[in-house]
Amino acid sequence: MGKVDELNAMNELHWLIDMVQTIEVGLVVLDRKFNIQLWNGFMENHSGVSPNDIKGDNLFSRFPDLPEQWLKQKMESVFLLKNQAFISWEQRPYVFKFRNYRPITGRAEFMYQNITLLPLSSLTGQITHLSMIVYDVTDAAINKMQLESATEKLQLHNQTDALTLLLNRRYWLQGIVDEFERCKSQHQPASVLFLEIDQLQQINQGYGRIAGDRAIQHVAHIVKKHLRPNDICGRYKGETLGLIMPQTDAADAANRAEMIRADIEAAELTYKSSMIKVTTSLGICELNEAIKTPDTWLDNASTAVTQAIASGRNQLTVFSNLG
Numbered sequence: 230m231g232k233v234d235e236l237n238a239m240n241e242l243h244w245l246i247d248m249v250q251t252i253e254v255g256l257v258v259l260d261r262k263f264n265i266q267l268w269n270g271f272m273e274n275h276s277g278v279s280p281n282d283i284k285g286d287n288l289f290s291r292f293p294d295l296p297e298q299w300l301k302q303k304m305e306s307v308f309l310l311k312n313q314a315f316i317s318w319e320q321r322p323y324v325f326k327f328r329n330y331r332p333i334t335g336r337a338e339f340m341y342q343n344i345t346l347l348p349l350s351s352l353t354g355q356i357t358h359l360s361m362i363v364y365d366v367t368d369a370a371i372n373k374m375q376l377e378s379a380t381e382k383l384q385l386h387n388q389t390d391a392l393t394l395l396l397n398r399r400y401w402l403q404g405i406v407d408e409f410e411r412c413k414s415q416h417q418p419a420s421v422l423f424l425e426i427d428q429l430q431q432i433n434q435g436y437g438r439i440a441g442d443r444a445i446q447h448v449a450h451i452v453k454k455h456l457r458p459n460d461i462c463g464r465y466k467g468e469t470l471g472l473i474m475p476q477t478d479a480a481d482a483a484n485r486a487e488m489i490r491a492d493i494e495a496a497e498l499t500y501k502s503s504m505i506k507v508t509t510s511l512g513i514c515e516l517n518e519a520i521k522t523p524d525t526w527l528d529n530a531s532t533a534v535t536q537a538i539a540s541g542r543n544q545l546t547v548f549s550n551l552g
């Protein structure tokens with residue numbers, strides 16, 4: 230090699246080392262025993278540990294908080310299979326617990342990281358070392374999480390009735406279709422309950438529409454107190470709430486509905502210092518062999534409510550008891 234070539238090679242090496250030191254990505258080189266051979270400026274800046282102080286030390290002894298077993302397993306497979314491995318922030322938000330100092334995503338407490346583990350071969354072709362490349366992906370991670378949370382909120386907003394915060398009609402009806410299919414195929418009992426506020430029109434006319442709204446909220450509030458974890462409750466239409474009760478036969482459903490009815494009758498609704506009497510008429514239908522579609526199931530429950538209203542309101546009718 231001539232003198233000029235030698236100088237060029239030296240220069241290239243110098244530049245490379247400079248770049249490794251200053252690049253905005255963490256670079257760590259480990260030997261087979263996980264002893265640190267290279268620790269660049271990024272790692273120094275974020276850990277507060279200088280390369281001179283750490284060179285030759287075991288990674289896991291210097292950072293006891295690292296997920297040692299899990300990380301060693303990944304690294305061993307890189308040595309063994311001579312393949313790259315990738316650790317995503319979605320799998321594990323960070324490997325090195327570095328604080329986050331990004332101005333935009335300042336709210337994140339720590340730095341989210343993606344990490345690539347790269348096998349490094351010696352001149353003889355053996356994998357003697359491994360490189361960890363640590364990317365700061367805090368901005369992308371926070372953006373993605375914010376987007377997901379916004380989407381979730383939007384979805385919730387989309388399926389919620391604004392007045393009662395129960396499911397809206399569309400989502401509740403989807404619940405009927407799903408439960409119908411599920412209970413039919415698994416031969417499980419299920420009942421549907423319609424609950425209609427009695428003479429809401431009179432409440433609206435007597436006390437104003439806001440009072441009518443309060444009456445709907447008041448009833449929804451009481452129904453919510455009676456819900457079981459798998460129940461699906463929604464606002465079917467203006468003055469009617471619907472409740473799908475999985476794993477519930479007509480007798481069980483009737484007991485529950487009667488308790489709801491009695492609670493509503495007993496509860497007091499005060500609006501602008503007036504005591505408003507609120508009662509409900511309820512209809513139940515248990516799913517059975519004769520019911521072939523979700524619509525029939527709903528029609529039967531609706532028929533039961535109509536019967537309850539016709540019989541004088543503030544009462545419950547079970548569909549199978551009709552006729």
Ligand SMILES: Nc1nc2c(ncn2[C@@H]2O[C@H](COP(=O)(O)OP(=O)(O)OP(=O)(O)O)[C@@H](O)[C@H]2O)c(=O)[nH]1
Pocket residue numbers: 392425426427428429430431433437438439440441442445466467468538542
């Ligand atoms: N305040 C208020 N009223 C509503 C809302 N949705 C429906 N209503 C009213 O509910 C009333 C329902 O009227 P009807 O179907 O005749 O029933 P009802 O007055 O409750 O009488 P019965 O069902 O016979 O006991 C109508 O006056 C609607 O305007 C709502 O969101 N807020």
